[in-house]
Amino acid sequence: MTIDQLDARLISLLAEEPRIGVLESSRRLNVARGTVQARLDRLAARGVIVGYGPQIDPAALGYDVTAFVTLQIRQVSGHVPVADRLALVPEVLEVHTITGGGDMLCRVVARSNADLQRVIDLIVDVEGVVRTSSVIALDTPVPYRTLPLVAAAGT
C-alpha cells in the first residue's frame, strides 16, 4: 500500500497537466513509455487512482452555497436507509456516518441561502431524520486537494 517517488511525481505531473498523455509524461520523467503505462495500470489496479473524470465546480453551475449538515437519526431505523434516501438528493454531495450517537454529516450545496433552506427541508423530510444542524461554508481557503498527501506518501 505504498508508492514510490516516481509514482508521486507521475501523479503530480498528471494532476497539473492532465492532457499531456502517456508519451509526453514518460519524456518529462525520463523513463520509458512502458514504465509510465505500467505504473498507471498498477496504481489504478491498487485503487490509488480512482478515475480521471472531469472535476466539476458546483459554484460554476450556480451552486454557490456550500454547507455541512449534521443530522441526528432515529436509532431504530439504522443509517443505511437514511443514506439511501439522502443519495437521491442531487444537492447532497457526500454523506458520512460519524462518531457520536448515530449521527451523520453531509455536505450539501445550494443556489442561494434561500435555496439551502429548500435542500435542508428535503433532508429533514427524509424518513428517520430527527434533527439537523448546519453550518455554512463562508470561504474555502484550502480547496480539496490530495497532492501534498501524495508527495508525502511517495517514499
Add this chain to the structure above:
Amino acid sequence: MTIDQLDARLISLLAEEPRIGVLESSRRLNVARGTVQARLDRLAARGVIVGYGPQIDPAALGYDVTAFVTLQIRQVSGHVPVADRLALVPEVLEVHTITGGGDMLCRVVARSNADLQRVIDLIVDVEGVVRTSSVIALDTPVPYRTLPLVAAAGT
C-alpha cells in the same frame, strides 16, 4: 452559468469512461467531433470543468481514517494566516471558514487513530488555533460526487 443536456450527458459520459477521448465521445453522443471539442473548451473556459487530473483515494495510500476537525481560532489574528499554516500539513485535505464565531472546519486524514492524534496535535500547534473538536468518519455511504448535480443542472 447554465449547462444544457448535451453538456450534462457529455460530462457524465466522460466521468464514467474517461479514457474514450473526444472522437469516441462524439460517436456515442451522435454529434460532430468539433461540437464535443467546442463544448469541452467552453465548459473549461467557464470554470465548470476544473480539471481532469487523476483522482486519488487516500485510503489506498494507507490513510484509512478521515476526520472533520472544527477549530476555534483567536479572533485578533484573523483566519488567513491560520489557513496558510494548515495548508502546510499534507494530511489536511481541505479547509473552510464557517458560520459561527470565526471558526474553521477542516477535513483531515490519518493512517490510524493514533496517527490522527499526531495530525490533530499539528493543527493545535498552529499559531492562532485555540481549541479543536473532531468527529471521525466511520463510514461513507455516499462518497463525494457531482454527477447527480450535473444531471439536475442540465436544462
Add this chain to the structure above:
DNA sequence: TGTATTGATGGACAATTTGCTCAATTGCTA
C-alpha cells in the same frame, strides 16, 4: 549458489486519434 520472478528498457508496427482548418448549414434572435 543457482533459479524464477518482477519491473524497466528501447525498439517496432499498424491503427487510431488529435489538432487544425475550411465551407456549408441550421437555429435563434433582434
Add this chain to the structure above:
DNA sequence: TAGCAATTGAGCAAATTGTCCATCAATACA
C-alpha cells in the same frame, strides 16, 4: 428578414496509442 453563433462533415499531417518483443537488472526463494 438579416445577422450571428453553433453545428456539421470533411480533409490533412502529425502525434499518440495499443500491443507486441527481447533484453537486462534487481529481488526473492529453494
